[in-house]
Amino acid sequence: MITVSNRSAGRRRGNTGSDEPLLSVRNLKKHYPITEGILSKEVGRVRAVDGIDFDVYPGETVGIVGESGCGKSTAASSLIRLEEPTEGTVRFDGEDITEYDSGEMKAFRRRVQMIFQDPESSFDPRMSIGDAIAEPLTVQGLTDKPRRNEIVADLLERVGLSESDADRYPHELSGGQKQRVGLARALSMNPDMIIADEPVSALDVSIQSEILALMNDLQKNFGLSILIISHNLAVIRQICDRVAVMYLGEVVELGRTDEVFANPQHPYTRALLASIPTADPTDRGMGVELTGDVPSPSNPPSGCRFHTRCPEVIQPEGYEFDQQTWRRVMDLRQKLDDSALNVEAIREMLITEVDEYETTEEVTTAETKARLRDEFDIPKPLSDPQAEAVLESAIENIVTDNEDDARDLLATEFATPCETQSPALEETDAGQTASCLRIENELPPTELDQTVRSD
Ligand SMILES: Nc1ncnc2c1ncn2[C@@H]1O[C@H](COP(=O)(O)OP(=O)(O)OP(=O)(O)O)[C@@H](O)[C@H]1O
Numbered sequence: 001m002i003t004v005s006n007r008s009a010g011r012r013r014g015n016t017g018s019d020e021p022l023l024s025v026r027n028l029k030k031h032y033p034i035t036e037g038i039l040s041k042e043v044g045r046v047r048a049v050d051g052i053d054f055d056v057y058p059g060e061t062v063g064i065v066g067e068s069g070c071g072k073s074t075a076a077s078s079l080i081r082l083e084e085p086t087e088g089t090v091r092f093d094g095e096d097i098t099e100y101d102s103g104e105m106k107a108f109r110r111r112v113q114m115i116f117q118d119p120e121s122s123f124d125p126r127m128s129i130g131d132a133i134a135e136p137l138t139v140q141g142l143t144d145k146p147r148r149n150e151i152v153a154d155l156l157e158r159v160g161l162s163e164s165d166a167d168r169y170p171h172e173l174s175g176g177q178k179q180r181v182g183l184a185r186a187l188s189m190n191p192d193m194i195i196a197d198e199p200v201s202a203l204d205v206s207i208q209s210e211i212l213a214l215m216n217d218l219q220k221n222f223g224l225s226i227l228i229i230s231h232n233l234a235v236i237r238q239i240c241d242r243v244a245v246m247y248l249g250e251v252v253e254l255g256r257t258d259e260v261f262a263n264p265q266h267p268y269t270r271a272l273l274a275s276i277p278t279a280d281p282t283d284r285g286m287g288v289e290l291t292g293d294v295p296s297p298s299n300p301p302s303g304c305r306f307h308t309r310c311p312e313v314i315q316p317e318g319y320e321f322d323q324q325t326w327r328r329v330m331d332l333r334q335k336l337d338d339s340a341l342n343v344e345a346i347r348e349m350l351i352t353e354v355d356e357y358e359t360t361e362e363v364t365t366a367e368t369k370a371r372l373r374d375e376f377d378i379p380k381p382l383s384d385p386q387a388e389a390v391l392e393s394a395i396e397n398i399v400t401d402n403e404d405d406a407r408d409l410l411a412t413e414f415a416t417p418c419e420t421q422s423p424a425l426e427e428t429d430a431g432q433t434a435s436c437l438r439i440e441n442e443l444p445p446t447e448l449d450q451t452v453r454s455d
Pocket residue numbers: 032046047048066067068069070071072073074075231297
């Protein structure tokens with residue numbers, strides 16, 4: 001494997017045939033300081049976006065996808081300097097926008113229009129739709145009213161509304177119609193690029209598809225580039241040429257949408273794809289379940305940030321686990337490391353379940369250990385006797401109030417390289433780039449990989 005800049009990952013030339021990206025983002029970081037006290041002393045940082053790279057070519061639609069809280073919106077607002085990025089460069093049409101003065105920023109913001117999830121908030125309820133669309137034209141100095149009305153009528157038609165809608169008011173429109181007006185308003189600036197942050201999440205599913213189809217048409221007709229931010233893979237799939245998958249402030253996979261969907265290379269992408277609901281109620285998905293919330297970006301996990309949730313986290317040498325059991329043992333270890341195991345609560349649960357017990361002192365160690373195992377769905381015994389001996393000893397330490405010994409034992413015996421080594425984005429044989437130690441170490445896919453569906 002050769003480490004490459006993801007500059008070329010799954011790249012395609014834009015519809016204009018240009019080889020140069022319209023937008024080029026390098027090492028973009030946005031850290032929010034956490035402050036305390038009257039002197040606002042910095043006590044920590046929320047690393048919302050922690051060094052991401054991607055390009056958008058002319059006429060191309062690129063998606064940023066990931067769970068809530070992974071930094072998608074912060075990435076979008078920092079790259080257009082709605083919030084100042086902490087670090088990194090953003091080049092637009094060859095120029096570094098981080099060096100723009102306010103006049104240049106104004107011109108840039110005409111060329112790059114934002115569309116938000118809730119179109120409502122960007123409309124003045126007292127202003128007619130026609131006036132709302134014409135407003136940016138007026139601000140630009142187009143004083144010729146008949147000409148303005150002509151442009152408004154044309155834009156309304158282009159977004160699937162009619163000229164007569166110009167006299168209506170926002171409250172008279174459905175969510176889908178408002179998003180159409182939002183697009184017409186953005187187009188009135190004749191932009192080169194639209195950045196759309198969850199543009200259809202607030203809409204009914206039936207309407208979502210219509211708006212995405214409209215965006216696709218507009219992109220072709222106006223030769224636009226589109227950057228679309230969404231937590232919804234179905235949205236990305238319908239409209240994007242390429243996709244960047246984000247996890248906890250980082251891009252973990254980047255490539256052509258068809259390739260990423262057909263052959264996801266990062267375990268996080270695989271897990272996201274696995275979580276797409278299917279129409280068949282008997283279909284239990286791909287056997288991969290992504291549990292737990294995205295960890296806090298103020299204290300991201302060491303090594304690979306995904307290792308605390310990764311279904312494919314690498315196993316320690318010298319032991320043999322089935323992968324799912326290994327994940328569960330790691331979940332227990334994680335909870336122990338976070339000091340989030342409550343043995344007393346387990347004993348209390350046992351009191352309510354077993355009639356003869358009245359106080360937690362009566363609950364036996366053996367029962368507490370068994371119940372702790374059950375909480376994590378860890379089978380007894382493990383199939384590997386040596387692994388079982390380690391786990392049994394750790395659990396004994398946990399329930400006898402020797403958590404530090406248990407922590408040390410598990411850290412020594414059940415260590416994964418994923419907790420210490422940070423993988424870099426690498427080109428994969430499948431065509432896209434992804435950052436995973438499995439790829440770096442050329443490890444064979446886990447059993448779970450083979451259960452991943454590509455549709
Ligand atoms: N102004 C802020 N100060 C501190 N932390 C912030 C601020 N804005 C965002 N964050 C944090 O940064 C992280 C990334 O947030 P962001 O909204 O970009 O994620 P997202 O992927 O767009 O999620 P969502 O879809 O829920 O908006 C979150 O943990 C969020 O709490």
